[in-house]
Amino acid sequence: EIVMTQSPATLSVSPGERATLSCRASQSVSSKLAWYQQKPGQAPRLLIYGASTRATGIPARFSGSGSGTEFTLTISSLQSEDFAIYYCQQYNNWPPVTFGGGTKVEIK
Amino acid sequence: QVQLVESGGGLVKPGGSLRLSCAASGFTFSDYHMSWIRQAPGKGLEWVSYISSSSGYTNYADSVKGRFTISRDNAKNSLYLQMNSLRAEDTAVYYCARVDYGGNSGVLDYWGQGTLVTVSS
Numbered sequence: 001e002i003v004m005t006q007s008p009a010t011l012s013v014s015p016g017e018r019a020t021l022s023c024r025a026s027q028s029v030s031s032k033l034a035w036y037q038q039k040p041g042q043a044p045r046l047l048i049y050g051a052s053t054r055a056t057g058i059p060a061r062f063s064g065s066g067s068g069t070e071f072t073l074t075i076s077s078l079q080s081e082d083f084a085i086y087y088c089q090q091y092n093n094w095p096p097v098t099f100g101g102g103t104k105v106e107i108k
Numbered sequence: 109q110v111q112l113v114e115s116g117g118g119l120v121k122p123g124g125s126l127r128l129s130c131a132a133s134g135f136t137f138s139d140y141h142m143s144w145i146r147q148a149p150g151k152g153l154e155w156v157s158y159i160s161s162s163s164g165y166t167n168y169a170d171s172v173k174g175r176f177t178i179s180r181d182n183a184k185n186s187l188y189l190q191m192n193s194l195r196a197e198d199t200a201v202y203y204c205a206r207v208d209y210g211g212n213s214g215v216l217d218y219w220g221q222g223t224l225v226t227v228s229s
Contacts, residue, residue, distance in 0.1 A: 034216070036216075042221075043203055043220060043222055044153065044203075046215065046216065046217050049212055049215045050212065055217065089153075089216070091212075091213070092214075094214045095155065095167040096155045097155045097214055097216070099154070099155070100152075102152050
């Protein structure tokens with residue numbers, strides 16, 4: 001099973017600033033990497049798939065990069081609605097799909 | 109628009125059983141593989157089970173193998189999760205999710221709102 005590790009666990013950012021979240025896979029997942037956003041009391045929402053393709057309706061301030069074992073989600077200018085928990089997920093070698101432990105983006 | 113609505117959660121004693129349902133609408137259900145994912149209180153996401161579009165293939169997390177059974181009824185646009193021999197560690201919100209296909213197979217592109225299962229005496 002591929003283990004996904006996210007860092008940092010918590011990221012404190014001021015509105016309008018850039019946020020950079022990291023995700024590492026225990027072995028190569030090629031570009032089979034997705035990012036999800038989860039707000040309190042809500043289901044996760046797909047943001048990015050294929051490591052860098054935004055899902056339908058996702059604003060351009062969200063961008064993904066990386067391949068192999070190292071991936072990054074960047075939020076270029078944080079809006080109030082972006083404070084949430086973000087999960088990465090690999091789907092290169094599944095089932096099972098596996099998720100990272102999440103990064104909480106909180107207001108600084 | 110795509111909608112997934114889970115039901116069937118509740119409080120059950122250890123060793124008990126529960127059947128979750130997920131009603132799908134807004135897309136051709138029979139064209140898509142489906143999955144169940146769970147989230148324990150205050151914890152991260154854990155994939156539970158997968159079923160192919162025609163029910164020909166299923167798969168389970170080791171933590172639920174032999175106790176949970178996934179199924180679907182394409183005529184009713186519904187997904188199910190039969191949970192037996194429940195344990196305290198099965199306490200979680202259970203989400204059903206649509207699995208994207210083709211080159212993106214494995215991407216969970218739509219999720220339901222979840223249903224809470226609590227296993228406690």
